[in-house]
Amino acid sequence: MSSSILGRSGFHGLRALAVAALALGVAALGTGVAQAKTNAKEPQEVSFSFEGPFGRFDQAELQRGFKVYAEVCSACHSMNLLSYRDLAQPGGPFWDPKHPNISPAESPYAKAIAAQYKVPDIDPDTGDVIQRPATAADRFKAPFANEAAARAANGGALPPDLSVIARAREGGPAYIYSLLLGYEEAPAGMTVPDGKYYNPYMAGDMSSYWKGAKDKVPEGGFIAMARQLVDDRVQFDDKTPSTAANEAHAVATFLAWAADPHQVERKQTGIAVMLFLLVFTLLTYLSYRQIWRNVSH
Amino acid sequence: MSGHSKYEPKTGFERWLDVRLPIVRMAYDTAIDFPTPKNLNYWWTFGGILAVCLVIQIVTGVVLAMHYVANAGLAFNSVEHIMRDVNHGWMIRYIHANGASMFFLAVYVHIARGLYYGSYKAPREILWLLGCVIYLLMMATAFMGYVLPWGQMSYYGAVVITNLFSAFDNVIPGVGTAITTWLWGGFAVDNATLNRFFSLHYLLPFMIAGVVGLHIWALHVPGNNNPVGVDVKSKEDTVPFHPYYTVKDGFAILVFLLLFSWFVFFAPEALGHADNQVMANPLATPSHIVPEWYFLPFYAILRAVPDKLFGVLGMFGAIAMLFALPWLDTSKVRSMRYRPTARWFFFLFIAATLGLGWCGGKLPDDVVIPIGRDAVTGDPTGFTVVMLSRVLAVYYFAYFIAVLPLLGLFEKTLPVPDTISTPVLPKGGAAMLSGATASPEKKG
Ligand code: HEM
Numbered sequence: 001m002s003s004s005i006l007g008r009s010g011f012h013g014l015r016a017l018a019v020a021a022l023a024l025g026v027a028a029l030g031t032g033v034a035q036a037k038t039n040a041k042e043p044q045e046v047s048f049s050f051e052g053p054f055g056r057f058d059q060a061e062l063q064r065g066f067k068v069y070a071e072v073c074s075a076c077h078s079m080n081l082l083s084y085r086d087l088a089q090p091g092g093p094f095w096d097p098k099h100p101n102i103s104p105a106e107s108p109y110a111k112a113i114a115a116q117y118k119v120p121d122i123d124p125d126t127g128d129v130i131q132r133p134a135t136a137a138d139r140f141k142a143p144f145a146n147e148a149a150a151r152a153a154n155g156g157a158l159p160p161d162l163s164v165i166a167r168a169r170e171g172g173p174a175y176i177y178s179l180l181l182g183y184e185e186a187p188a189g190m191t192v193p194d195g196k197y198y199n200p201y202m203a204g205d206m207s208s209y210w211k212g213a214k215d216k217v218p219e220g221g222f223i224a225m226a227r228q229l230v231d232d233r234v235q236f237d238d239k240t241p242s243t244a245a246n247e248a249h250a251v252a253t254f255l256a257w258a259a260d261p262h263q264v265e266r267k268q269t270g271i272a273v274m275l276f277l278l279v280f281t282l283l284t285y286l287s288y289r290q291i292w293r294n295v296s297h
Numbered sequence: 298m299s300g301h302s303k304y305e306p307k308t309g310f311e312r313w314l315d316v317r318l319p320i321v322r323m324a325y326d327t328a329i330d331f332p333t334p335k336n337l338n339y340w341w342t343f344g345g346i347l348a349v350c351l352v353i354q355i356v357t358g359v360v361l362a363m364h365y366v367a368n369a370g371l372a373f374n375s376v377e378h379i380m381r382d383v384n385h386g387w388m389i390r391y392i393h394a395n396g397a398s399m400f401f402l403a404v405y406v407h408i409a410r411g412l413y414y415g416s417y418k419a420p421r422e423i424l425w426l427l428g429c430v431i432y433l434l435m436m437a438t439a440f441m442g443y444v445l446p447w448g449q450m451s452y453y454g455a456v457v458i459t460n461l462f463s464a465f466d467n468v469i470p471g472v473g474t475a476i477t478t479w480l481w482g483g484f485a486v487d488n489a490t491l492n493r494f495f496s497l498h499y500l501l502p503f504m505i506a507g508v509v510g511l512h513i514w515a516l517h518v519p520g521n522n523n524p525v526g527v528d529v530k531s532k533e534d535t536v537p538f539h540p541y542y543t544v545k546d547g548f549a550i551l552v553f554l555l556l557f558s559w560f561v562f563f564a565p566e567a568l569g570h571a572d573n574q575v576m577a578n579p580l581a582t583p584s585h586i587v588p589e590w591y592f593l594p595f596y597a598i599l600r601a602v603p604d605k606l607f608g609v610l611g612m613f614g615a616i617a618m619l620f621a622l623p624w625l626d627t628s629k630v631r632s633m634r635y636r637p638t639a640r641w642f643f644f645l646f647i648a649a650t651l652g653l654g655w656c657g658g659k660l661p662d663d664v665v666i667p668i669g670r671d672a673v674t675g676d677p678t679g680f681t682v683v684m685l686s687r688v689l690a691v692y693y694f695a696y697f698i699a700v701l702p703l704l705g706l707f708e709k710t711l712p713v714p715d716t717i718s719t720p721v722l723p724k725g726g727a728a729m730l731s732g733a734t735a736s737p738e739k740k741g
Binding site: 053081086160163164167168169170203214215259260261262266267269270271273274277278280281284285287288291292295296 | 335374377380381387388391536540541544545547548551552554555558559561562563565566571572574575584670673676677718
């Protein structure tokens with residue numbers, strides 16, 4: 001008799017935990033729905049190599065993505081949280097698995113990339129403001145000296161820092177990809193203000209620029225960034241065709257890495273943790289059955 | 298029920314210590330030998346789970362505090378520094394951030410368990426009140442913790458919640474403003490606010506730990522309630538805590554950690570908000586300010602009331618209900634297993650609370666059931682989120698101040714078993730109601 005009761009109580013318990021997990025799921029769903037409340041188009045269904053628990057970054061694509069950032073986006077967007085040496089950290093675009101003991105700051109790739117930039121500094125002997133070649137330890141050189149300069153050069157709009165942009169937008173890399181490629185002719189009846197561009201993936205309120213029915217305002221919003229990526233904008237060093245879609249995909253991948261550089265390490269740790277916990281849980285469950293076998297309850 | 302201690306010091310040192318500071322004896326009596334009803338189901342494992350959550354938050358929190366910088370200009374980047382440069386900083390931070398959600402998940406299950414099985418009734422009122430105090434402290438801690446990374450939601454969450462106190466201007470003009478200024482340490486949410494929130498966020502968890510100690514003390518005087526809700530009558534009804542419940546709680550804790558780890562390692566920002574990855578900017582209000590999921594039901598109640606002051610009172614009142622509960626429920630039967638009517642009201646209450654949570658995440662004017670269209674704007678009109686919140690909030694309060702007080706007087710309960718060990722006899726058995734009353738028992 002005891003074992004059948006035990007069996008039942010075991011089942012109840014799992015059900016209890018399942019209910020609890022479900023409740024959390026519902027709660028997450030609830031907040032998720034709330035966040036999606038914009039009139040922007042859902043990002044395109046685009047797949048990335050780093051998705052899912054087993055996903056990894058494609059290093060060649062990270063390098064292509066860095067090239068797109070360096071040659072296009074860095075003209076307007078800073079990435080203040082990244083140093084050149086980060087590019088060579090484990091899992092980064094210029095990580096060299098053949099020389100794992102070279103610290104990122106000593107990486108010849110990181111040093112060579114840094115050396116292409118001049119950064120402001122103070123001359124220790126004279127106190128004068130000087131420009132010196134960047135070292136691997138320096139932060140990515142910012143395109144503008146300050147926010148006012150950035151706005152002045154961009155018609156009053158501020159190009160956001162891209163360090164964490166892939167985590168700071170709903171949809172992440174898929175959103176960035178969709179936004180960069182999503183520019184299209186504004187629908188008839190829409191007056192696009194000067195210096196702005198229509199993009200269906202951008203969130204915003206366009207109702208006052210819309211002549212049609214109030215409940216038929218098209219999806220999307222205006223953005224102060226013109227279309228940046230077109231075919232052949234960036235010449236890739238590998239054989240990947242320089243299509244706008246490949247450029248956008250690569251830069252979205254690079255930005256996803258930059259926003260969360262430890263994500264592959266995180267997921268790999270996670271798999272080990274889950275396996276360990278599963279085995280430990282099973283053993284504990286068997287001990288539980290063993291210890292309770294003679295108790296009728 | 299606590300009975301006499303069966304601890305026997307085994308080594309010379311233990312004997313020496315036992316007559317000076319019987320701390321090993323105390324640990325033995327609380328965690329090893331403690332007689333525990335043998336019929337506790339898995340809903341009872343959440344107490345242990347909560348203890349684990351508190352330890353996890355304190356350990357990860359102390360490590361975060363070694364790297365975190367409480368300064369409005371530096372806080373955001375210091376958290377990013379933790380995520381990028383500190384060894385395993387990403388893991389510590391994600392455990393702490395998701396740990397708060399897991400903590401609340403567990404506490405809600407734990408509270409619901411108490412509601413269903415009548416664990417708040419005599420002689421466990423103090424135990425229940427201490428639990429309510431822990432819950433309040435947890436809310437304060439989590440609210441202030443969420444401000445620390447100084448993202449957009451951190452900042453605007455702090456603005457919205459602290460501004461609630463200005464509603465007291467409607468009672469005595471000037472008082473509300475004075476309270477908010479005092480809370481902020483200035484005339485707006487700013488550096489001073491962030492610093493005091495950090496100080497308090499570090500302090501409160503240790504106060505929680507202290508109240509948890511009292512909570513466990515108060516538990517060990519009457520002993521555990523149990524799913525049947527009748528008092529322990531004899532040794533037959535109990536098993537020693539160790540190994541029976543250490544292993545059962547251990548199993549449940551591990552299952553819980555599996556869920557926890559899944560969030561930490563595979564979906565660390567699923568419960569968060571993308572806007573909080575943007576540094577706080579007092580000049581750019583986000584289009585939609587939402588609190589963390591665990592506050593949503595109360596946020597919905599706040600917004601359901603048109604008047605700000607009464608909204609605030611409603612929100613705090615919703616929590617006050619929990620404190621008053623032991624004196625609101627008039628039923629003599631503890632467990633809702635034997636209260637078939639009350640049980641339905643209980644399930645409705647859970648549904649209403651989840652529903653309020655859903656409403657809290659929506660915009661108040663969102664339409665739930667469209668009925669027509671606005672003649673001018675063409676927007677759909679009908680039954681809105683705020684109307685639904687009102688219906689649900691009314692039920693939430695009615696459950697405490699009408700259903701439980703009245704139902705206990707009129708409802709027909711099922712026969713309750715005599716003791717934990719004797720199951721109810723199938724039909725027409727000699728089972729009696731008396732055993733399950735909440736009256737203080739003769740200690741068995
Ligand atoms: C009851 C226990 C606790 C709860 C519920 C809690 C909750 C939270 C929450 C919700 C956050 C924001 C996480 C985020 O979104 O980034 C946070 C951050 C933080 N907490 Fe705690 N916490 C607790 C205990 C502690 C303790 C004991 C300490 C320090 C000794 C601590 C230190 C910190 C620090 C430094 C941060 C800022 C870093 C960050 O945002 O990740 N916490 N806490």
